[in-house]
Amino acid sequence: MxxxxxxxxxxxxxxxxxxxxxxxxxxxxxxxxxxxxxxxxxxxxxxxxxxxxxxxxxxxxxxxxxxxxxxxxxxxxxxxxxxxxxxxxxxxxxxxxxxxxxxxxxxxxxxxxxxxxxxxxxxxxxxxxxxxxxxxxxxxxxxxxxxxxxxxxxxxxxxxxxxxxxxxxxxxxxxxxxxxxxxxxxxxxxxxxxxxxxxxxxxxxxxxxxxxxxxxxxxxxxxxxxxxxxxxxxxxxxxxxxxxxxxxxxxxxMKERGTESERLEKLRNLLQDLILASLSGAAVNGHAENRLPHVLSLSVQDLMGEDMVREMDKAGIALSAGSACTSNNVEISHVISAMGIPPEQARGTVRFSLGRDNTREHIEKAAHAFVQVIERLKTLSELEDSLGKRRCY
Ligand SMILES: Cc1ncc(COP(=O)(O)O)c(C=O)c1O
The missing domain is CATH 3.40.640.10 (Type I PLP-dependent aspartate aminotransferase-like (Major domain))
Incomplete structure (x- = not known):
């Protein structure tokens, strides 16, 4: 794969x-x-x-x-x-x-x-x-x-x-x-x-x-x-x-910037729309208009960014997290913290950043996988909560 x-x-x-x-x-x-x-x-x-x-x-x-x-x-x-x-x-x-x-x-x-x-x-x-x-x-x-x-x-x-x-x-x-x-x-x-x-x-x-x-x-x-x-x-x-x-x-x-950034912006918006249409608890971070065309930062309440990245990696999709789990603690990124995003949301931050080789098919696959990963992690997290053994909090 x-x-x-x-x-x-x-x-x-x-x-x-x-x-x-x-x-x-x-x-x-x-x-x-x-x-x-x-x-x-x-x-x-x-x-x-x-x-x-x-x-x-x-x-x-x-x-x-x-x-x-x-x-x-x-x-x-x-x-x-x-x-x-x-x-x-x-x-x-x-x-x-x-x-x-x-x-x-x-x-x-x-x-x-x-x-x-x-x-x-x-x-x-x-x-x-x-x-x-x-x-x-x-x-x-x-x-x-x-x-x-x-x-x-x-x-x-x-x-x-x-x-x-x-x-x-x-x-x-x-x-x-x-x-x-x-x-x-x-x-x-x-x-x-x-x-x-x-x-x-x-x-x-x-x-x-x-x-x-x-x-x-x-x-x-x-x-x-x-x-x-x-x-x-x-x-x-x-x-x-x-x-x-x-x-x-x-x-x-320089030669390709105009057409490429337009193409990536469309793909990024598609990714954002597909995810938001299926996940009620996800919020987009950053400025709605004044934003890099190829970047989508999302926070999902009550989940860990690192867990999301690991699970996405297992599904064959590479992205990055806005928080890191360090021995029993969660280190939230200085950027997300400075933006005043509450910790329970900030912890679940991931960044998708698109590039030249990405296609519409990649975006559809990534959105689908992300929604599945989030649903699985939410079920797991609820189970862990009920057993009182939540990690990293
Ligand atoms: C905004 C910004 N500045 C500086 C750097 C550092 O660049 P380099 O990896 O070439 O040292 C990075 C790398 O991620 C960056 O994103």
Whole structure:
């Protein structure tokens, strides 16, 4: 039985065309881009072509793109690099409570180093209010970092508005576009973004490669020191094959984004309609309109997300949970908690995220299997309740 993969926010399969253009750089074209001989020059040319392709996806100049080991590193360089370049102790950063851990943990690290951080709340749909951003800015604010779309519930943030506020107040604006680039329109100028993070493996590129956009003229301190690659912002011999793969993935995503996101939105809506028509206790999380077209987050009262994911896996369908069972306790995701979803509902959160290979048949099968799984788990849970041996509560 071939798994129906509905976890594309976690990662995506590498595309054949991407792999094909990477392979020569793992074999014959193995040169180091810093070498001045022929093989080195060929590798350099490939890296620079990829940089052009990445830049084009987000409306940037190639010279504003810095390759990293992924979205996590791009976020770390953006936050720590700006903090070190622009701020001393007491400098202030604004972010939201629902950022990816690579932003949240970096902010906590910076707090430990003497920076002040405001973690803005979100509403029940997972949206940051731009008015809260404006209110939080003070004379010491050096950076605002608000993600373009949330990876758990898919809510798209009002980043254009936030970017404008940042520009008006002369505060730098960073956005984590790991889940949006290649999926919805991302243009650094329209977003007034000074820094923007990307990752290749969310758009059918290889894992372990990403990029940070840094607007021309902004100075940033490196976290990794060494051979001065990537204009000294990210030293270390370039991951040439993966960079080439990222460039190709960006080019393909840019070409197909319009039609693909429309197709996925229809499939996502079908999935949502089929499930809601059969399950009265299920609620959709996130913003109804301002949401990634391929994401559906659902909570089912009195069940465990992890149980749902395990049972769906047995049925040959891969999705992900918004809560984790840890020794007698349930760890609810920080995103779902920040949205104010009550614990009895939050515990039963799962995310479906669709991608290129998904078809209508997959969606119909997944909806059918999900309804069956929920009914089975509810019966089991009622039985466990009556025996007084419910797990994980
Ligand atoms: C919103 C967001 N930011 C950052 C990351 C980290 O990206 P990477 O896996 O490339 O380190 C992820 C990965 O899931 C993400 O969803």
């Amino acid at each position: 071939k798994t129906i993969y509905l976890d594309h926010c976690a990662t995506t399969p590498i595309r054949g065309e991407v792999l094909e253009c990477m392979l020569p750089y793992l074999q014959d074209r193995f040169g180091n881009p810093s070498s001045i001989h022929g093989p080195g020059k060929a590798a350099r040319a490939a890296v620079e072509e990829a940089r052009e392709r990445v830049a084009r996806l987000i409306g940037a100049k190639a010279s504003e793109i810095y390759f990293t080991s992924g979205g996590t590193e791009a976020n770390n360089i953006a936050l720590q690099g700006i903090a070190m370049a622009c701020g001393g102790r007491g400098a202030h950063i604004i972010t939201s409570a629902i950022e990816h851990h690579s932003v949240l943990e970096t902010c906590r690290f910076l707090q430990g180093a003497g920076f002040r951080v405001t973690f803005l709340p979100v509403d029940g749909r997972g949206s940051v209010n731009p008015k809260d951003v404006r209110k939080a800015i003070n004379r010491k604010t050096i950076l605002i970092s608000i993600m373009h779309a949330n990876n758990e519930v898919g809510t798209l943030q009002p980043v254009e508005e936030i970017g404008k506020i940042a520009a008006e107040k002369e505060v730098l604006f960073h956005t984590d576009a790991v889940q949006t680039a290649g999926k919805v329109a991302v243009n650094v100028k329209a977003l007034c973004a000074d820094l923007l993070s990307l990752s290749a493996h969310k758009i059918c590129g290889p894992k372990g490669v990403g990029a940070l956009y840094v607007k021309e003229g902004i100075s940033i301190r490196p976290l990794i020191h060494g051979g001065h690659q990537e204009k000294n912002i990210r030293s270390g011999t370039e991951n040439v094959a993966s960079i080439v793969g990222m460039g190709k993935a960006c080019e393909l995503a």
